[in-house]
Amino acid sequence: EMMTEVGPGEGQVNIVAWAGYIERGETDKAFDWVTKFEEATGCKVNVKTANTSDEMVALMNEGGFDLVTASGDASLRLIAGKRVQPINVDLIPSWSTVDDRLKDAPWHTVDGVHYGTPYMWGPNVLMYNTETFKEAPTSWNVVFEEMDLPDGKTNKGRVQAYDGPIHIADAAQYLMFHKPELGIKSPYELNEDQYKAALDLLRVQRTLVGRYWHDAFIQIDDFKNEGVVASGSWPFQVNLLKADKAPVASTIPQEGATGWADTTMMHVDAANPNCAYLWMEHSLASNLQSDLSVWFGANPSVPAACTDGRGMQTAEGCTANGLDDFDRIRFWTTPVSKCESQGECVPYYRWVSDYIGVIGGR
Amino acid sequence: MPHAVSFQKVSRHFGSVRAVDAVDLEVEPGEFFAMLGPSGSGKTTCLRLIAGFEQPTSGHIEIFGETAEGVPPYRRNVNTVFQDYALFPHLNVADNVAYGLMIRGVGGTERLREAEAALEMVKLPGYGARKPGELSGGQRQRVALARALVNKPKVLLLDEPLGALDLKLREQMQDELRLLQKSLGITFVFVTHDQGEALSMADRIAVFNHGRIMQTGTPEEIYRRPKTRFVADFVGSSNVLSPALTQRLGGPAEWASLRPEDIRLSTEGAEAVVTATSFLGSATRVTLDLAGEKLTVLHPAGAPVPAPGAKVRIAWDKAALHLMGPEA
Amino acid sequence: MPHAVSFQKVSRHFGSVRAVDAVDLEVEPGEFFAMLGPSGSGKTTCLRLIAGFEQPTSGHIEIFGETAEGVPPYRRNVNTVFQDYALFPHLNVADNVAYGLMIRGVGGTERLREAEAALEMVKLPGYGARKPGELSGGQRQRVALARALVNKPKVLLLDEPLGALDLKLREQMQDELRLLQKSLGITFVFVTHDQGEALSMADRIAVFNHGRIMQTGTPEEIYRRPKTRFVADFVGSSNVLSPALTQRLGGPAEWASLRPEDIRLSTEGAEAVVTATSFLGSATRVTLDLAGEKLTVLHPAGAPVPAPGAKVRIAWDKAALHLMGPEA
C-alpha cells in the first residue's frame, strides 16, 4: 500500500509536532518555513503541538492527522501498531541528501522498509541559570541529588525534570556513570534491579522538584518567574530564554546525554497523502533544515543544511549544536521486554505507570 | 327548552378517590345555581367537568342539550371565573378582558371597545391600562368576571370567587354578582363552601358530600327542611338532635334538627345548663348542655344574657322541630 | 399591679407612612385583648412593637412595668403566633414546639416531654413526629400555639391566627382559643380584621384606623355605643344615619347608628322601598331605600319577607338609635 506517485495537493496537511518544530514566523518573523510551502503547493499546514511522545502516539491512534514528527520512543510503537505507512523514498527527490547515519536508522526502518523521513536530532541538555552557576555544572547530580548550589542555597525546589516516562532513561544514564556495578548497558534496557535503582534515584529527585515540566513554554515561564535554576531541557528553551535575555546557558555534563532523533511519519489513513509527501520533500529540500536547526538549537538531518546557505545555519553553528556528537547521544527509544542487551527488560508500559507513581510521591 | 347543564350518572374517579360519584344534576337556564359542600366534596371537580378540564370516568354530560364529552374546553361556550382569578400577569387589564375576543379574531379597536364596555359593567371603567398586579383583590375579581362575561358564555362557572376577599368586600361583591346575573340572564354555577354565601345568593343549591349530592333545593328548603343530618349540620350551624333526645323532648324517636334561632330561653320547658356565651353583635350565642348533648341557642340582642353555669329552661314552636327520620 | 402592656404616645413611622401614630394603650394582665381594624391600620405594627421586631420612633413601651425599648425580641418574655404560623419547615412538630426550650438549654428528654404536654393541650397528642408540611391549616395553627405556649410567656401575641382557616374550623378554633386563654390565665393580644371574631372572643377591643386607636372598650360598648361613624360602620354592618336623616326620623341633627336587627318592619313609621332581600338562614337581610339613603334591616326568620319593590314601613325602639354627635 505504499504510494507510487504524488498527485496534486489536497489543500491542507495536518501535522502533530513538537513545540518549536513548525514555525510560520509568528513568534519571530525571521523563522518561517511554512508560508512559502503553502504558497508553492496550496497545502495549508495545520499544526497540533504535542508535549510528549505518548501524546503523539495517542493522537496518531485517534486519527485525523497526516504526519507526525515522532521521536524514537514513539516511532516503533507507531509502526508496530500499524498507525503509519511505509514511505516510498523514490517519491522524495531529496532523500539522497539525508545524513547517512540516519538513512536506515532502526527507529524508522523495519525490515528494510522506511516509515518516514528524518527531521532533526539533538541532545537533551542541562539548562542552568548563569547567575547561580558561574561555571557550567559538570554533572547531572544538580538535578538528581540534594545539594547546595554554588550560590550557597539548596537545590530543593529550584530544579525541574521532564514530565515524561522517558525521563527514567536519564536517571539510568546517570547511574550508568556513577554506579557501574549495576551493569547498565543502555538506559532503555533495564532489568528489574537496574530499573529499581533508577526509580529510587527519581524518588530522591521528586523531593527536589517543585513542578515537573511538561510544556516547553511553561518551563520557560518557570525559569523566569518561579526561581528554577537547573533542569534537563531542550536547546529550544535555551534559545528562547536567551533571546529574552534571561541568564541561562546549557551544557552536556560528563555523564553524557539522552537525545532524540525525530522522523516525519505518515498516518496509514492520511487524508491528505499528496500534501504529506510534498511536505516531506519540503522538509528536506528547502531552508527548513537550516533554519530549524538554528531555531531549535539542534542538528539537521541533511548535513548540507549547515553549509549550503539555504538558511541561517553555519558550519560552526552545527558543530556547536553537536553535529559531531551523534555517537555520544543515546537516542530515545521505546523500552521493550525482549531487549537485545540482557534478554528480559522492564517494558515501557511499566515505565509509564511507575513514573506517574514517582511524581505522585510513591 | 333543554337544561343549561345536565349530568347523568356522572362519575370522575382519580385512582381510588371518587371525586364525583354518580351525580345526577340539572341546572336550569338563567338560574343562579350554587354548589355547596365541605372541602374535598367534589364541587370543583364538578365545575371542571362542565368547563371541560376534566373528563367523566363514566356518565353523560350535556350543556344546553349538546353532548359535552370529548369536547375540549376551548370549544365550549362556557366560561370560568377562577378562584385565584388566573389573570394573565403579562397583559394589562384591557388585554386580559379582550383575550377571548382576540382569540376569536375580533379586531383590535373593536375588542378594546367591548372590553371597556365589560369593564364598565363591573364598575372598573378606565382601568384598562393597569397591570393585574396593580389591582386590589376585589378589583381583580371583577376583571376576571369581565374577562369571562365579555365572551357572552351560555354558562358562567365561578369557583369560590369570593374566597380570597375580606368580609366587607365579600358582602358587597355578593350583592353585585347577583344583580349582574339577574340583569344578564346568564346561567351561573357557583361553587362555595360558605353556607351563608350559598343561602343568600343562589336560586337553588346542591349540597355535596363525598362526591355525591346530598340534597338539591331552594335555600329555604335546604335550610328549613334538610333531608339528612349532614345537610342540617352543614347548612347553618343547626342543632342536630339524636332520636333519643327528640323523644325526650316530646317528639318521635327520629333524628331532628332545631335551628338555634328557633329556641327561646323561657320559664318552662326542658332544663339545660349554660356552658358558654359568645357575643355576636346582633345576637348572643348561648351554648347549653341538655342531658349531655350540646345545644346552641341564638339569643336576641337586648334581652339579658344568662351567665355560664346558670340553669335555664328552653322552649320552641312545635313546627320548628324538623324531623329527618330514624336513619338520617 | 402594672399593666401587662402599656403604650405611652407610641409612634412608629416608616418614612412618611405613620403606621402607628401616637398610640396610648393599656392591656391588663390576664385579659383577652383584641386589636381590630381595616387592612393597613397599624395592628400588626403594634404587635411587632410589643414583640420587639420594631422599635418605636417615639414614645414609651412597658411590659409588666418594665421598659421594653432597646430590648431585643429574644430577651422579651413575650411570644407570638404568626399569621402564617412561621413553623420551621426543617423541624418536626415536636422539635418546633420544643424550640424555645432547646434554646434555653432544656435537656432533650425533658423538653420533648414538655412539648408533648403542650401538644396535648392543643389536642394534637402524638403528632410530634410529623413535619409541618404534613399538617392541615388548623393543625398548624395549633402547633404554632403550642410552640408559643410551651415557653409560658407573660403575654401571647396572635396576629390574625385564624385568617387562613375556613369558616367551620375558624369557629371551632375561636372557642378553643378562648377556653385555653381563660384556663391558662395568660394575657392574649389578638389582631384581627374580622369584627365578628373580635366581638365574640375578646374581653376588650381596640379599634384601629390610620395608625390610631379610634375607641377602646368591651365588645358590647364597641358594638352598641360606637363613638364614631367609622367604628359604627366597621363593627357589625350597622346603618349609619346622616344628621339630616336622623332629624327626619325624629332625632336631633346628629350622626347616629342603628343596628339592622333593631329595626322592625311594621305598619306604621317611616315609609321605605325594598330594593333587595337576601336569605341568611337564621334571618333575611332586607335592603331598603329610605329617602335616598340605604338602610339594612335584619328580618327574623319565619315572618313573611316582602318582595323587592314593595313599600314597607319601619319602626325601632327609641333606645336603639345611638347618637354620635354632629361631627362623628
Added chain:
Amino acid sequence: MSASALKATAILPGRGGIGGALSDAFWRKPTLLLFVLLTPPLLWLGIIYLGSLFALLVQSFFSIDEFSGLVVREFTLKTYGELLRPANLDIIVRTLTMAALVTIASAILAFPIAYFAARYAKGRWKAVFYLGVMLPLWSSYLVKVYAWKLILAKEGILTWIFDKLHLTVLIDSWLALPVVGGNSLSVSPTGTFLVFVYVWLPFMILPVQAALERVPSNLLEASADLGAAPRQTFLNVLLPLALPGIIAGSIFTFSLTLGDYIIPQIVGTSHLYIGMAVYAHQGTAGNIPLAAAFTVVPVVIMGIYLWLAKRAGAFDAL
C-alpha cells in the same frame, strides 16, 4: 347583551386546520403531547449522552496493548486492578480531599455574600451584588487562572506585596509547612486550592443566595421570638434552611474540582488529580480503558452525591 348570549350554541366549532386538529388530539390524548415534548430531550440526553457515557464505561473493561498502545476489545478486569494500585489511589484520595476542602471553603466564603445579597441588599445594591457575582462568572476561566499564576508566582504579586510590607516571612513559613507548602505559592497545594476556590465560588454563591431568598424572614423572627439570640438563629434556622442551596452549590464546586485538569496543571506541584489522570491516560498515554476506569470514580461519587442531594431537596435550589 343577554339576547345575543342566548342565541349562540353551547358547543363551538373547532379552529380547523392542522393546528386545530393537533391541538384537539393533544387535548384528547395527553400522553401524545408528553411523547412529543419528551422525545427530543430524551433522544439527546438519554440516547446520545447516556449512550456515550455508557460506551465509555464499557471501555473500562477493555485493556490496551502495552507496546502499540492500541485498545484490546476483550472483557477484562485488569484495568480496574491497575486503577486500584497505590499510586492511583493516592490520586483519588488527593482529589477527593481537595474537592471537599474547596467545597467547604467556597461555602464559607459564599455564605456572607449570598446572605447579604439576599437579605440586606436592596434596589441598586442588589443589582450590584448580582453583577458582582455574574461578572466573574462571565470572565474567561483561563485568563482568571493565569491571572492567579501571576499573583502566586515566586516572582509574583503576592510576593511583591508581602515584600513591601516586610511580611515575606509569613509566606515563607506557610510554604515551609509539610503537605500544603511548596517551593512557591504557585507550586503548592495551597495555590491549587486558592485558585479552585476562586474559580468556582460564583457557582456556590448563586444557589445559596437563591435558597436564602426563599427563607421567609418571619422564620427568623419566630426564632428570635422564641428566645434565640442571632447566633442561635443562624445555627438552628438559617443554616439548615440554606442547606439545600449549599448542597446545590456543592454539586458544582465538588464536581468541577473532581474533573478539572487545567488548574492543577498550571498552579500546582505536578501531583496528579483525577482530571489530570484521565486527561493524561486518554490524551497523553492513549490508555482509554484506564482513563475510563478513572472516570468511574467521579461518576460513582457524583451519583451518590446527587442521590443524597435530591433527597435533601437541593435540586429545587439549583
Added chain:
Amino acid sequence: MRSDRHTRAPLRLKIAAGIGLAFLHLPILLIFLYAFTTEEKSYQFPPPGLTLKWFAVTWNRPDVWEALGLSVRVASISTVVALTLGTLCAAAISQTRFFGREAISLLVILPIALPGIITGISLRSAFNLAEIPFSFWTIVLGHATFCVVVVYNNAVARFRRMSGSLIEASMDLGADGFQTFRHVILPNIGTALLAGGMLAFALSFDEVIVTTFTAGQQATLPIWMLEELVRPRQRPVTNVVAMVVVLVTFLPILAAYYLTRDGDQISGQGK
C-alpha cells in the same frame, strides 16, 4: 411591600461580604491592568508601563476574530438547542405527571453534575466509535448537552411559580393548545428563558474542557486563549480579549437581571 424588616446589616457581615466580593474582583482588575502593560513577553509586577496599543493589535489579529466567530456561533447554536430541549423538558415535567419524572430531572442535571472531562471523553470516544469526524456540530453537541440544565432549571422554576390555572384560563377563553402556548405560556416564561439562555451562552462561550475533547483542530475562543496563554506571542492580547468580553457582556447581564426580577415580581404577586 415590606420585605425590608431588617434595616441594617451587622458590621461583621458587611465586612465578610466585602472581603468576598474583593476576592472575586481583584484578580479581574489585574486582568484588566495587564491589558495595558507595555511588556509583551512575560508579566512583571508592577507593569513597566501602560499602553493602549494592544487594543489595536488585537483588533488586527485575524486568529482572534476567527476564534471569536467560532465561539459565538457555537454558543448561539448551543443556546438555541438548549433552549428548545430545556423548555420541552421543563414543560413536560411541570405540566404533567408521569412515571419517571424524577429520573428525567436527574438526567438533565447529570451533564453538569458530572465533571466536564467525563462528558468530553465520552462524547469523543463515541465520535470515534461512530466514526464521526470533528466538526462545528460535535462542539455544539457537547456544549448543548450541559447547557440544557440551566435553561431547564430556570424554566421549571418559572413554571412552578406560574399559576397553573393560567393555561386553563386561556383554554377556557377559547384558545387551543398552540394559541395558549403563543399567547400565555411563552410570554410568561420568556424572561426566565432569557436568563437561562444567557447563562447557557456564558457556559458555552467559556467552556474549555468539553471543547478540548470535541473540537478536533478547531479553536474556540477559550481554546485559542489556552494556546495563547501557554505559548504566548503577545501576552496582553489575551487580556484585551478577556476584558472586552467582560465589558461587552456587562449590559446584557444587567438587562437580564432586571427582566427576570420583574418577572418574579409579577408571578409572585398572587398573594
